[in-house]
Amino acid sequence: MHQLRKPYLLFLGDVTLKSDAKTAFGLRDWCADAVLGEWSLPAATVSLGLPRLSPQQAAQQGAGSLVVGVAAVGGALPEHWLAELEAALDAGLDIVSGQHSRLSAFPRLVQAAQRSGARLIDVRHSDQTFPAGSGRKRSGQRVLTVGTDCALGKKYTALALAQALQKQGAAATFRATGQTGVMIAGEGVAIDAVISDFVAGAAEQLSPDNAPGHWDVIEGQGALFHPAYAGVTLGLLHGSQPDALVLCHDPARQTIEGYPGYPIPDLQVAIDRYVEAGRLTNPAVRCVGISINSSSLSDVEWDAYASRLRSQLQLPVVDPMRGGVDAIAKALLQA
Amino acid sequence: MHQLRKPYLLFLGDVTLKSDAKTAFGLRDWCADAVLGEWSLPAATVSLGLPRLSPQQAAQQGAGSLVVGVAAVGGALPEHWLAELEAALDAGLDIVSGQHSRLSAFPRLVQAAQRSGARLIDVRHSDQTFPAGSGRKRSGQRVLTVGTDCALGKKYTALALAQALQKQGAAATFRATGQTGVMIAGEGVAIDAVISDFVAGAAEQLSPDNAPGHWDVIEGQGALFHPAYAGVTLGLLHGSQPDALVLCHDPARQTIEGYPGYPIPDLQVAIDRYVEAGRLTNPAVRCVGISINSSSLSDVEWDAYASRLRSQLQLPVVDPMRGGVDAIAKALLQA
Structure with a gap:
């Protein structure tokens, strides 16, 4: 670490x-x-x-x-x-x-x-050795940002969500899993630099036992739908044992960036696959909201897109850059 | 490598x-x-x-x-x-x-x-750097052994299957992903020692383009249902791009070894989850047989267990130590 x-x-x-x-x-x-x-x-x-x-x-x-x-x-x-x-x-x-x-x-x-x-x-390298994951349930609450692809706002969403939770009076800590995140937080693990056997174990150490009402807001990495990095994503998901997931998505992207043969999944499919995978280490995991990188949309387009998604998925839909993530923080604290 | x-x-x-x-x-x-x-x-x-x-x-x-x-x-x-x-x-x-x-x-x-x-x-360590996975479809045929847990016969099954394919006249190569496998084959990668970002890329390099009728028989690692190692398993699965999977299982095991809170999944659930995950990089992937470590069963019990599974799953069910894996090799070559 x-x-x-x-x-x-x-x-x-x-x-x-x-x-x-x-x-x-x-x-x-x-x-x-x-x-x-x-x-x-x-x-x-x-x-x-x-x-x-x-x-x-x-x-x-x-x-x-x-x-x-x-x-x-x-x-x-x-x-x-x-x-x-x-x-x-x-x-x-x-x-x-x-x-x-x-x-x-x-x-x-x-x-x-x-x-x-x-x-x-x-910070891009990791010389520390970590134990293998234990699978032991930890105290405290955890939310992990996950994505339909890499590089579409998982770090930004996690940072904004930690701030929004604090603003609403909750104890919340941003947990960094990538190099820029580690610099911002002042601590963390570049999870994709960890030897594969120990990814889940490193994720467990990154968000240790905490007070019952405390939220760790964990920066996600990669995507389950990425042909190169899905293994990193899964190890981080299992070790994080999130109670809640926030799915990050960019509607302008048709295929995984740099992998033209790999389509971006449907959002409901993505939610189902992340929840299914997350249940292994936390059977109560649920998706609590969608964070959209809507920079390709006009204001009118964004409003229409967000309200369509809200009624389709029955979840809060936000863009951290367009109105913030308070709706998701509220959903987390109400549940 | x-x-x-x-x-x-x-x-x-x-x-x-x-x-x-x-x-x-x-x-x-x-x-x-x-x-x-x-x-x-x-x-x-x-x-x-x-x-x-x-x-x-x-x-x-x-x-x-x-x-x-x-x-x-x-x-x-x-x-x-x-x-x-x-x-x-x-x-x-x-x-x-x-x-x-x-x-x-x-x-x-x-x-x-x-x-x-x-x-x-x-051979337990890997100092080589690998590229990230490309997701590019490779020529030749691939079969990967996967499991309901670690350490229940994935290496043994892959070795036996490579031999059985050769005996039936097919070109087949055992591809090692663990230390003992690497020693046996004389080459390979200890995939769990690779930095997590490059697991799929290392798996791609391990079984490069080959002749259309050639089978790479790839040694599996970990299990999708393992709270510590599922990420390794998924990266290996995606990089291997298998056309076929053989599911390995030990009926005596009730929970993941060393993880008493983690039940061994139902076999049909396990097949479905591996096929679902494998489809990302090879939409045609299918499960072609079940390899059982039946050392806990008497001959009579094994016969009853195997025929029950065969009719339940409609797949060849073998124990490499009890009659060999010819039925699975045959299924691979017929398909």
Whole structure:
């Protein structure tokens, strides 16, 4: 389980495309309280609109980590970023990275970390060993976001739902299972990086026993209908033992992204399959709502689509970006 | 993908319980042609009934690897085995181990391997990186053994079925997905040791495109009804894209082994769930037979049980240890 030291300094390298800084924007938006500022190289043209702080200044203001908030081209850290990262380590900041290449592959960074005692943390990788799943029922309540595909709002929905539950007075914790989620929460597991035998066990550890009224809001991964990642999804579902599921969907998608031969399932079929699979470790699991990424729809289209779905499925239908997820939080707390 | 060098010398350490030498007996029985002999320490009381050969003698007779054929207590190699393993490396033999602890954790072995150029191979681990699954349909035919639980005959059934298909004149290859299977086949992947994101991709690589009439007989892992390992099972099922499934079952088992709260599913339910899941990557998948581990039944009980199941499920029902799997091989070739 990754445990990160907040608050963060967000590092943007020499980014020139906003889309390459998705992680940094996500952190700015979802853990604003834990972000002190941003830092970048002179060639960068994208800013988060936060105070500019050098690693040394950020350390003086109490920062715990410098987070690499941009996707490096090809997944490898460019050589010319290393001086800044080394300076951060020397100032006592941990470096947190979600790149494919490991920070420990750079001897300069390893040496600097040894000098200062700061840590190199690759949230995309998981070096921890986990026990196998136990199947033991845990106390507390759990809701898991699941999807008709990857990358259509499962993390965003879980973050919004945890906030909405808290706003309605419930105790709720966002549980991160992907690299950006781990950075936002400051802890969690990149579940798709865990050795397959231990995925359910890692999911069990991620949401331990809790108070009866407490909700863990668990970030889903993959999709049961995905030819590459369904196994990850199933292990996470079984280990999470959710009491409730929220199904995430993008009506603009006809087939699984990158897999043109694989159609997106009908929503009722998707609900039935997730509930059927989830019953193994929690016979009481139910779907409590639908979260739609409706960015392809006009307001009029969205209204028509949402009300059609509501009457078809007899469930709350929301878009976190269009009116929020309160209806689902309410359904969770009423049940 | 592990690639082992045959033929083997089987090393028994100082084993005194036959059950601790399960791997060695399995290799003796299933790849007799590739086993030159056995070797053990003076304290060993179990023998495979094979010629006794020292590592040097085995190397002279053309052996490629010394296989550690016993389970070491606690999963770690005992210190007093190392001299024999070092001698084997010095004689040019690879060492193949299925223990939890890695061979490379022993500097003596690493140095000996460097001296001779021989390899240290931990079949329980997987250091290879695999691509994500593609979902692309491959040529050739595939049958996968699946189960109502773990450890009830999926490997044994797959080995027997590959032999039965060959005997009936078909081209067939056993594809190993577990450590003992990999040792028997001389190649394969310990699929439960693969990072979860790449399980389906590893399964795709394990049974590549093949001639239209060729059958890959793929060793199954875990069970869809297992609270810890169902994700591994699903990833393997999706990546294998089987045309046919053989369901393995032990009628003496009431609950998942080690998970008393988890009942073994009804056989028709199990068939339906495996076929439903398998349809994602091969819509034509069907269950072609049931393989029973009937060791708990008398001959009379077995006859009654098997004929009841046959009429209930309308499928061939076999026990590989009691009459073989020819009926399932025939069903595969007729379809």
